[in-house]
Amino acid sequence: MSGGFTGLGVGPGPEGLLPVAALRALQAADVIYAPRSRVSDSSVALDALRGLDFPRDRVREVEFLMDGDDRRIGEHYAALAREIAARGRAGEQVVYLTIGDAMTYSTLGYLVAALRAEAPDLPTRVLPGVTSYATAAALTGFSLGEGKERVLILPCPDDLDDLRADLLGHDLTVLMKVGRRLPGVLALLDELGIAQHCALAHRLGLDGEVVLPSLGGAGSGGGVPDAAKLGYLSVLLIRRQPPQRFKENK
Structure with a gap:
């Protein structure tokens, strides 16, 4: 594949805690997925990036799902993995934001597992964030x-x-x-x-x-x-x- 996927831990919220490698990935992304809760007016992960220079017109908000129903959670992230895999096959660089650290009690873990099952050939990396x-x-x-x-x-x-x-x-x-x-x-x-x-x-x-x-x-x-x-x-x-x-x- 010419495309790829990067999961980013954006830190807990304060501006300036994003690693340099993560900022570079944001700036090079073709699409940036920003999870948002159903009950929130904005994406907390996106709010954590205030003041940073990256192409915000490439942001796509998606539902943040963590309701305790393992079946629904699995279906949700499997569907998102299929969408991301299709973008990767089309040559796009896809970034997914997650609050805090990328793999510490993070929903990103579900998405990474679904991506590995859906598209094992998709270049995938995770950049840790500040906890x-x-x-x-x-x-x-x-x-x-x-x-x-x-x-x-x-x-x-x-x-x-x-x-x-x-x-x-x-x-x-x-x-x-x-x-x-x-x-x-x-x-x-x-x-x-x-x-x-x-x-x-x-x-x-x-x-x-x-x-x-x-x-x-x-x-x-x-x-x-x-x-x-x-x-x-x-x-x-x-x-x-x-x-x-x-x-x-x-």
Whole structure:
């Protein structure tokens, strides 16, 4: 094939975090797929590219689907893979945008798998992006692991007892896909007495951004405004113990 496919992680939202290689791919693309939720007026992934110079007339918004129905998800991305494969056979360079990192809890994984099944001869590459949790850690001064600390990256479980076991079994937990569970999670952190050395980031670089370096008092509602609404596009950085700094032996 003379065409090809590139999946791009566009970062969590702040302008300027897109890798140089990703910007070059955008500028060379014949078509750029920008996923957009049914309930959103714009593509969050496209919003993350504000201020960058690339051919916006080549952008095509497509539905972002992640409703928990594996059959519908599979059909959706199989149909999109067929469309992209046809463009690749016609010699087009196709780019697909995804928020955050390209392959960390990303729908891009479904599309890449569907493309490999539909068109194994299509040149396909994925360019990683900056993760939301790395950005949140940098903004809050939260160290994502010191020495031999164990770090767990976890989609928030529905059962808070399961989450309790996960938190107590690891030194640090990066909690993603929190959603409506956020008030219960905050109450659990408060109950465990660890909220003060945990951090939260919401809609990084986008309208309505909230960055909280500490969640002290979160369980009572004092630390997090509108907790019921902040779970979406949010990441929690959770420490089981206060950070331990290494001291030189004397």
